Amino acid sequence: MAQLDAKQFEQIVSFRRAVHAEPELSWHEHKTADRIAAFLDNLGISYRRGLAGTGIVAELPGENDLPCVALRADMDALPIQEETGLAFSSQVPGVMHACGHDGHSSMLLGAAALLVREKHRPAPIRFLFQPAEETGNGAKAMIEDGALDNVALIFGGHLDRHFTAGTVAVTDGPVNASSDQFHIKIQGQGGHAARPHEAIDSVVVGSLLVMALQTIVSREVNPAHPSVVTVGHFNAGSAPNVIASTAQLDGSIRAQEQSVRESLQQSIKRIAHSIGDLHNAQIDVSIDLGTPPLSNPPDIAELAREAVRGSLGDSALKKLEIANMGGEDFAYYMEKIPGCYVRFGSVLAGKEGFPAHSSRFDFDEQALHVGATYYHAVALAAGHHLVEQ
Known part of the structure; x- marks a missing residue:
């Protein structure tokens, strides 16, 4: 299974750090969108801007006349004064990427870099770069602007400090409240x-x-x-x-x-x-x-598990062991179409005590490689799933 080479990994790490240093609040992700657009231009992937204000939708064609497989990342930051001490800490007073959305966008761009090189894509693949997840309304706005038109399946995920970097947690049933x-x-x-x-x-x-x-x-x-x-x-x-x-x-x-x-x-x-x-x-x-509640249907969760096993190995596969009562607006997409929402292990040694929405939140950047690899694998697996239906 294809994985990022050293140069590609360096590019998405650099992207993450640039976005982290200039975080933008919900509905104001203009510089972030500019950076995403520039990255897509370099890959030669066409896209549309302006969905939900600052959102971007990019698409790669598939071999078959099928609806799209969608992959989604969020882009917005939080009104928090950063205290991580990182060399690329936020330069915007009172604003910080304290929930990993800089990482989510980076791993999705990594997946785009892998998928654009694929000679055989069973179904078209759509990349959703969504604003305003932290308000709970960004996904709804993307849907209203047509982000899910002609989409059959959707996949997303979130960095999670409860799992080590290199792992992906896939769970049937409820994953967010x-x-x-x-x-x-x-x-x-x-x-x-x-x-x-x-x-x-x-x-x-x-x-x-x-x-x-x-x-x-x-x-x-x-x-x-x-x-x-x-x-x-x-x-x-x-x-x-x-x-x-x-x-x-x-x-x-x-x-x-x-x-x-x-x-x-x-x-x-x-x-x-x-x-x-x-x-x-x-x-x-x-x-x-x-x-609304976010719940993974068992059949699509199993497809995601197979993508993890096939691309990262059996040892990378984990599952949620306790209830997650956090909200996630990815649920709005899955009210419309089936999909699966996973957790990317991201615990960073010495930073276990700093959860998301903390002023000291950080994550292991190895998770970017894992996320890109997973999205590449699940997009192709979902395409084959649509072919077989």
């Missing part, structure tokens, strides 16, 4: 702290609500189905001697299955309104839907 937010406004009756009987205390109502919400996961959800309800913000009151008339609670909802996701939302509304009725407080609940 839904990510929704809830907002609860409590309207009570303000009053003097010395006369609570004349008021409806929003602090008391909110406190009861915080505690009651903790019972949803522990008492209403099957323990075999990972889920989370977190109250992350509680605001009420203006002075020690004033009973608060209003309170605001905001939180996060995570679930790995759509049915559980919907049940959590309903439970939050039911409990909130019940506590409001109990204390004669008015309750308003709103829920902002975020990314």
Whole structure:
């Protein structure tokens, strides 16, 4: 199976470091897109710019009249002040590639460098360079602009510090959770702290609500189905001697299955309104839907596993051992078409304690070689899969 030579690997490492030094926030990935376009120009691969604002879609033709196999990478950085001390640290104050998207784009360009040299591509291959994954809306915007038109299968992945460099984790079923937010406004009756009987205390109502919400996961959800309800913000009151008339609670909802996701939302509304009725407080609940759960279908996951075995060897293949409750907007693509989302081992010696979204996050650049090799292999395997259907 083809792999990057030393010069090609050096090129994608250089690309990664240049992008890392000039990170750009969601929807503003202009310099990053320019660098991707220049890399594709050097490979002689045609592309379209401007999808979802700064997104790029490139394509290689296939031998057969088939829909495309898509490979996706994200491009955006985070509003974090970098503290890695790397020679190529961010030169943009308060902005950092702390989630590895610089690596994702680099490995996909590496795959493009391998695939452009392939004489026999069973199906067309489309490369998606997506903005704004961190907002949860980039994939939707790409879809709206036609990124999935005439695409049959899609593949993506994420760097993961829980696995050593040189490995790829492929898992059937849930691999990322839904990510929704809830907002609860409590309207009570303000009053003097010395006369609570004349008021409806929003602090008391909110406190009861915080505690009651903790019972949803522990008492209403099957323990075999990972889920989370977190109250992350509680605001009420203006002075020690004033009973608060209003309170605001905001939180996060995570679930790995759509049915559980919907049940959590309903439970939050039911409990909130019940506590409001109990204390004669008015309750308003709103829920902002975020990314849906991401689940790999077994047949496409097996195709991905075979690509790992065939290109990197049996020892490179791993699987997720614990539930991952993080959100990922790749799920929007897989609401439309089948695909598989994997994890690329990236742990760097001495940096195990610095997770994604940390100001000291970094990864082993050997993962770029692994990712490029995997994407090359899975693109060809998926093409053969489409031929056989």
